[in-house]
Amino acid sequence: MTADVLTIDDALTxxxxxxxLEVHVxxxxxxKMFCGCPTEFGAPPNTQTCPVCLGLPGALPVVNAKAVExxxxxxxxxxxxxxxxxxxxxxxxxxxxxxxxxxxSQYDEPIAFNGWTEVVVDGETYRIEIERAHxxxxxxxxxxxxxxxxxxxxxxxxxxxxxxxxxPLIEIVTKTIEVPPAKAAAVARxxxxxxxxxxxxxxxxxxxxxxxxxxxxxxxxxxxxxxxVLGTRTETKNVNSxxxxxxxxxxxxxxQAAVLSSGGKILQETRHxxxxxxxxxxGREKSDADDYRYFPEPDLVPVAPSREWVEELRATxxxxxxxxxxxLQEDWGFTDLEMRDVINGNALxxxxxxxxxxxxxxxxxxWWLGELARSANESGQxxxxxxxxPAEVAEVQKLVDDGTLNDKxxxxxxxxxxxxxxxxxxIIEKRGLALVSDDSALLEAIDRAIAANPDVVEKVNSGKPxxxxxxxxxxxxxxxxxxxxxxxxxxxxxxLGI
Amino acid sequence: MSDLTRxxxxxxxxxxxxxxxxxxxxxxxxxxxxxxxxxxVHAFLHVDTEGALAQAKAVDSKRAAGEQLAPLxxxxxxxxxxxxxxxxxxxxxxxxxEGWKPPYDSTVVKRLxxxxxxxxxxxxxxxFAMGSSTENSAYGTTHNPWDLTRIPGGSGGGSSAAISAYExxxxxxxxxxxxxxxPGAFTGTVGVKPTYGGTSRYGLIALASSLDTPGPCARTTxxxxxxxxxxxxxxxxxxxxxxxPVPAVVEAARNGDVAGLRIGVVKxxxxxxxxxxxxxxFHEAVELLTKLGAEVVEVSCPHFEYALPAYYLILPSEASSxxxxxxxxxxxxxxxxxxxxxxxxxxxxxxxxxxxxxxKRRIILGTHxxxxxxxDAYYGQAQKVRTLIARDFASAYEQVDVLVSPATxxxxxxxxDRIDDPIAMYKxxxxxxxxxxxxNAAASFPCGLADEDGLPVGFHVMAPVxxxxxxxxxxxxxxxxxxxxxxxxxxxxAPELEVTR
Numbered sequence: 001m002t003a004d005v006l007t008i009d010d011a012l013t014x015x016x017x018x019x020x021l022e023v024h025v026x027x028x029x030x031x032k033m034f035c036g037c038p039t040e041f042g043a044p045p046n047t048q049t050c051p052v053c054l055g056l057p058g059a060l061p062v063v064n065a066k067a068v069e070x071x072x073x074x075x076x077x078x079x080x081x082x083x084x085x086x087x088x089x090x091x092x093x094x095x096x097x098x099x100x101x102x103x104x105s106q107y108d109e110p111i112a113f114n115g116w117t118e119v120v121v122d123g124e125t126y127r128i129e130i131e132r133a134h135x136x137x138x139x140x141x142x143x144x145x146x147x148x149x150x151x152x153x154x155x156x157x158x159x160x161x162x163x164x165x166x167x168p169l170i171e172i173v174t175k176t177i178e179v180p181p182a183k184a185a186a187v188a189r190x191x192x193x194x195x196x197x198x199x200x201x202x203x204x205x206x207x208x209x210x211x212x213x214x215x216x217x218x219x220x221x222x223x224x225x226x227x228x229v230l231g232t233r234t235e236t237k238n239v240n241s242x243x244x245x246x247x248x249x250x251x252x253x254x255x256q257a258a259v260l261s262s263g264g265k266i267l268q269e270t271r272h273x274x275x276x277x278x279x280x281x282x283g284r285e286k287s288d289a290d291d292y293r294y295f296p297e298p299d300l301v302p303v304a305p306s307r308e309w310v311e312e313l314r315a316t317x318x319x320x321x322x323x324x325x326x327x328l329q330e331d332w333g334f335t336d337l338e339m340r341d342v343i344n345g346n347a348l349x350x351x352x353x354x355x356x357x358x359x360x361x362x363x364x365x366x367w368w369l370g371e372l373a374r375s376a377n378e379s380g381q382x383x384x385x386x387x388x389x390p391a392e393v394a395e396v397q398k399l400v401d402d403g404t405l406n407d408k409x410x411x412x413x414x415x416x417x418x419x420x421x422x423x424x425x426x427i428i429e430k431r432g433l434a435l436v437s438d439d440s441a442l443l444e445a446i447d448r449a450i451a452a453n454p455d456v457v458e459k460v461n462s463g464k465p466x467x468x469x470x471x472x473x474x475x476x477x478x479x480x481x482x483x484x485x486x487x488x489x490x491x492x493x494x495x496l497g498i
Numbered sequence: 499m500s501d502l503t504r505x506x507x508x509x510x511x512x513x514x515x516x517x518x519x520x521x522x523x524x525x526x527x528x529x530x531x532x533x534x535x536x537x538x539v540h541a542f543l544h545v546d547t548e549g550a551l552a553q554a555k556a557v558d559s560k561r562a563a564g565e566q567l568a569p570l571x572x573x574x575x576x577x578x579x580x581x582x583x584x585x586x587x588x589x590x591x592x593x594x595x596e597g598w599k600p601p602y603d604s605t606v607v608k609r610l611x612x613x614x615x616x617x618x619x620x621x622x623x624x625x626f627a628m629g630s631s632t633e634n635s636a637y638g639t640t641h642n643p644w645d646l647t648r649i650p651g652g653s654g655g656g657s658s659a660a661i662s663a664y665e666x667x668x669x670x671x672x673x674x675x676x677x678x679x680x681p682g683a684f685t686g687t688v689g690v691k692p693t694y695g696g697t698s699r700y701g702l703i704a705l706a707s708s709l710d711t712p713g714p715c716a717r718t719t720x721x722x723x724x725x726x727x728x729x730x731x732x733x734x735x736x737x738x739x740x741x742x743p744v745p746a747v748v749e750a751a752r753n754g755d756v757a758g759l760r761i762g763v764v765k766x767x768x769x770x771x772x773x774x775x776x777x778x779x780f781h782e783a784v785e786l787l788t789k790l791g792a793e794v795v796e797v798s799c800p801h802f803e804y805a806l807p808a809y810y811l812i813l814p815s816e817a818s819s820x821x822x823x824x825x826x827x828x829x830x831x832x833x834x835x836x837x838x839x840x841x842x843x844x845x846x847x848x849x850x851x852x853x854x855x856x857x858k859r860r861i862i863l864g865t866h867x868x869x870x871x872x873x874d875a876y877y878g879q880a881q882k883v884r885t886l887i888a889r890d891f892a893s894a895y896e897q898v899d900v901l902v903s904p905a906t907x908x909x910x911x912x913x914x915d916r917i918d919d920p921i922a923m924y925k926x927x928x929x930x931x932x933x934x935x936x937x938n939a940a941a942s943f944p945c946g947l948a949d950e951d952g953l954p955v956g957f958h959v960m961a962p963v964x965x966x967x968x969x970x971x972x973x974x975x976x977x978x979x980x981x982x983x984x985x986x987x988x989x990x991x992a993p994e995l996e997v998t999r
Binding site: 051054055056057058059060061062063090092094096099100101102158160291293294295298299300301 | 581582588590595598600601602604699700701702703704706707708734735736737738815816818819822823824825827828829841842845865868869870873877
């Protein structure tokens with residue numbers, strides 16, 4: 001092997017990536033999937049357990065009806081068909097954090113199937129086919145102690161927290177995603193981001209990627225240009241931010257391309273994503289021979305949601321994202337290009353929230369795209385991780401509206417906010433950013449400008465009032481920008497008798 | 499010998515109601531009896547002397563305080579060791595659970611406690627209910643009180659032996675393929691498998707989830723009905739529980755009127771392979787019912803012959819998965835945990851040491867049957883057979899109200915006789931398995947002694963889902979008719995056990 005990875009450009013000149021995404025969503029139900037234990041995140045280990053979720057001998061599961069409701073809502077929002085009758089199945093394999101040594105899941109009878117959704121990347125809309133969305137339970141959480149890496153390899157012992165065991169999960173599985181190769185990773189990111197927004201709007205999950213309530217596994221394989229033969233795929237597990245989805249997929253494309261182009265073979269395996277180093281490493285080898293011995297869960301009865309119930313739930317769904325986008329664009333009066341920038345900047349939801357706080361669409365867009373999205377992009381962060389939200393944006397714009405700040409000063413306030421210097425008021429105070437509203441100071445500056453520019457005054461007096469602009473510029477410069485230009489114009493006009 | 503141990507549960511309840519005996523006296527009498535004979539019988543794995551007496555005392559106090567009590571309050575009972583009872587050792591007859599004390603009560607135990615029924619202890623069984631003789635128990639074989647050299651049946655041999663040895667008037671069993679009815683037949687007692695879903699499985703250590711059914715064991719039909727009523731009914735903790743009123747079993751057991759009842763004799767359950775003495779007693783019982791006014795016809799259930807092979811695919815498949823939880827991580831036996839072995843190795847060593855041969859056989863069988871490439875041929879096909887058997891029942895019940903057959907092809911066999919021949923052992927359950935596959939109600943009632951060996955024969959009655967009352971109608975009619983011949987229930991014919999202590 002010559003190089004560990006190719007550049008993404010080199011990789012894509014030879015190969016087309018093929019992707020499939022499996023997203024696990026922890027539902028926000030109050031109790032677990034099959035028992036009454038609470039689901040609250042962060043409780044002391046093994047305090048939210050009972051005979052059922054510990055898999056004690058004799059204990060039996062009972063399906064959480066609220067979880068079924070959430071599953072149906074997710075299915076409907078992804079344009080899926082909802083099964084009239086479906087069952088749970090047992091997925092049999094041994095692992096110490098799985099209390100029963102089988103996971104109660106759904107196999108060939110998912111609650112929702114055959115759906116689709118859309119994402120927008122660089123103004124282009126990509127349709128993503130949804131194979132299925134099914135219900136299952138989470139496993140416990142293992143912590144491997146005593147090793148250098150926190151992984152099981154090299155650890156002296158492991159601790160298992162069963163609080164997570166039995167938390168309801170929905171697994172959303174896409175069909176194969178084939179988009180223009182250069183867009184693949186960005187489409188994947190946009191898909192996960194879209195799912196997050198969708199799930200939030202449905203109020204079925206907290207969708208906290210940092211807490212693991214939304215986890216993405218990315219299946220990636222490469223096929224040579226023009227080939228119909230699918231390559232061997234790898235499954236990169238637990239990619240836990242939008243940006244990581246894009247990075248991990250890009251990395252896998254470049255890694256697999258390097259292996260293949262040097263004559264190597266891709267191993268079918270799970271891979272671990274390392275956020276810090278930006279690479280994936282080999283995990284467990286996985287083959288199609290893995291046999292989970294699925295069979296219908298005999299401890300549960302089939303789930304048969306009535307059509308009436310499904311239609312009731314459909315009626316409660318929020319507007320579909322594409323319909324909503326079109327409506328918002330029209331309401332806001334944005335051009336297609338402007339709307340595309342908003343979507344690509346992941347700024348749609350923050351702008352909506354900012355407008356709800358009384359800011360005009362144009363101003364909201366100006367700050368979110370011009371300042372915040374740009375900054376997030378430069379620092380490689382997700383927009384919602386910046387620590388500046390709609391409330392701060394609205395506060396700054398209010399200060400602009402009342403003449404305390406102008407746009408230029410407002411930008412400096414944002415700079416301060418991003419640097420964590422405090423509230424807008426504190427930043428204005430600390431940085432001395434407020435506009436000078438004292439007329440006498442302005443009049444003095446006007447006098448200085450008139451004295452320094454007799455030729456301009458001459459032009460104005462000879463009937464060319466437009467020339468006064470140069471004087472306003474001079475005053476603003478004199479005031480180091482901390483003056484309201486409109487106010488300066490008014491005072492100057494009075495002075496010159498225009 | 500205390501008289502109190504010879505009484506039926508109904509009689510004991512009456513003695514307590516009328517103030518002639520206390521629950522403590524009755525409980526102590528049974529504890530004494532256990533101490534006297536269980537060395538030979540070995541029906542019990544654990545006797546909860548303190549717990550039982552405390553429960554009895556509590557019932558007596560409530561009665562003294564004038565509280566309204568359930569019909570069986572204060573009556574002692576033996577509990578099959580497959581049901582959890584909080585704080586009391588529960589092993590399911592396996593080494594892998596040795597020393598485990600469940601932190602919770604099964605629903606059956608909750609209901610027993612609520613009814614004031616005194617739990618004497620846990621009874622022996624084939625490991626994880628896999629077997630027909632108790633020879634697969636990790637804790638030794640139970641002996642049949644009718645003949646101590648013979649097996650008492652299984653898996654619930656301990657429960658049936660306990661009542662036929664007068665160690666308890668009542669017992670709880672669980673029936674997956676005949677584990678209540680076959681021991682009932684072999685010990686001359688009544689064993690009822692309620693409709694699947696009629697009694698809760700919550701806290702029943704699962705063998706095969708789609709087949710397991712807890713039910714009552716007693717020496718009389720009425721006692722069985724009283725216990726049935728105490729434990730049955732909808733349980734929200736068990737998804738497969740049926741949300742309907744409990745059939746009127748006690749009323750049926752008191753009336754026992756079969757006039758006009760249509761009874762179908764299953765053609766396929768008899769003939770070749772059936773012991774002549776078993777067939778003789780069975781047919782006499784059918785004639786007796788005819789004399790009592792029942793209409794008897796022969797009915798064919800053509801798919802019953804496939805029940806046994808289908809059962810031995812479905813049961814191991816479910817069991818292989820149900821038993822996966824025994825991994826030495828959270829409870830039970832742990833072998834090889836010396837700080838160097840991985841969790842995986844400890845699990846493997848613990849299962850190797852903790853499971854017996856029959857359990858391993860069925861885990862391997864089930865794992866294979868569910869494997870990709872074999873699933874359709876084995877598990878899938880077996881489920882189709884199951885559907886066909888259910889249809890056989892459905893069409894039979896269009897013609898008749900209940901079906902009848904011998905409960906077992908033979909009487910109790912000698913200890914060691916079939917332990918090396920699994921197929922011969924499995925054939926014990928030929929008559930009982932179809933009802934488990936279809937989820938119907940079924941029961942075995944004593945119908946006499948076989949001429950060849952003088953051992954009890956069981957009369958098997960099968961009834962539609964949630965018509966458990968019909969079982970008791972037939973059982974009570976038979977019992978009272980035969981009592982006229984015998985001068986009491988069949989158990990009165992049993993030989994006296996030698997009191998060893």
